[in-house]
Amino acid sequence: MRAKASKPRARSKPDLAKVHDRVLAWFEEHGRSFPWREHRDPYQTLVAEMMLQQTQTGRVAPAYGTFLAKFPDVRTLAHAPAMEVIQAWRGLGYNRRAVDLQRSAQAIEHEYGGVVPSDLKALRALPGVGDYSASAVACFAYDRQVPVVDVNVRRVLSRAARASDELSLDETRRVAAEWLAPGEAYRWNQALMDVGAMICRIDKPLCAQCPLKATCEYRARGLNKGPRPERRPKQSPFEGSSRQKRGGIIDHLRDTAGEGVSLSVLAKVIHPNGHKDLTWLVELLEGLEREGLVEMTPGARRGSARGIVRLPG
């Protein structure tokens, strides 16, 4: 690590006790309610956080209840056919997370006696569990006093503590730990996420309603009035992409779960206009197979039109 040219200047520290009071009071009145906020069951928390990783709350809410009804505990999920888990994931996207979640359940079953670990390192080692999900489970299920940082929280802290530019990951971790409300991590973390989602939005933040407005650098400098600052480089089109085709393949296999589908049928489904070369399809399928989302007969792997593809049993 090297010294940055634009080191953040020294500034008077905000009165964190006041900030905590205001934010927690705001949360009491305006915080969102979700099914996964009505319990602290570690397994259910893990399921919720895996679903919430890249999927918005509105899409997660209905799937969440259905999923838990079918797989009520670690043991059930760990022993279920992968196919059923993938099917229960319908509508959530990022199908790989379904496989990751089940593999996590299997690891929990076999390595931790069926008890979701509360330790950050142990959680972090589960497949598909990164910093965010690990800290979310540790805090929300076990009341561990650790920061939970998603992009919303990062943005809130970046604006409140620095104003311009986003805090680096290391800086975010440091600030998040420093600002954590003592003994109130559970409510504090959820409050910051809600502030980020409801008030401190990327575009046109509602600063007038913000519980952090008194100490916010971003607002103090009037940057909230300016144009949208952040900008993301490139992004290939979704239409016709491998991402889209992967999703289409899994969607189709879900509907024909038991028997599986031949390569030629799959090719037509994914590319209705006809496509002689099956190589592109086999490459996609090999990727899906590596991720545990499909099974292929040897014929399919060779590119034979009659080769069969199915969801894993």
Add this chain to the structure above:
DNA sequence: TTCCTGGTTT
């Protein structure tokens, strides 16, 4: 840091 992922929004 950069890439990947699956959709939705603009």
Add this chain to the structure above:
DNA sequence: AAACCAGGAA
């Protein structure tokens, strides 16, 4: 068509 969201992984 392009931008965007939001994590995990390499």
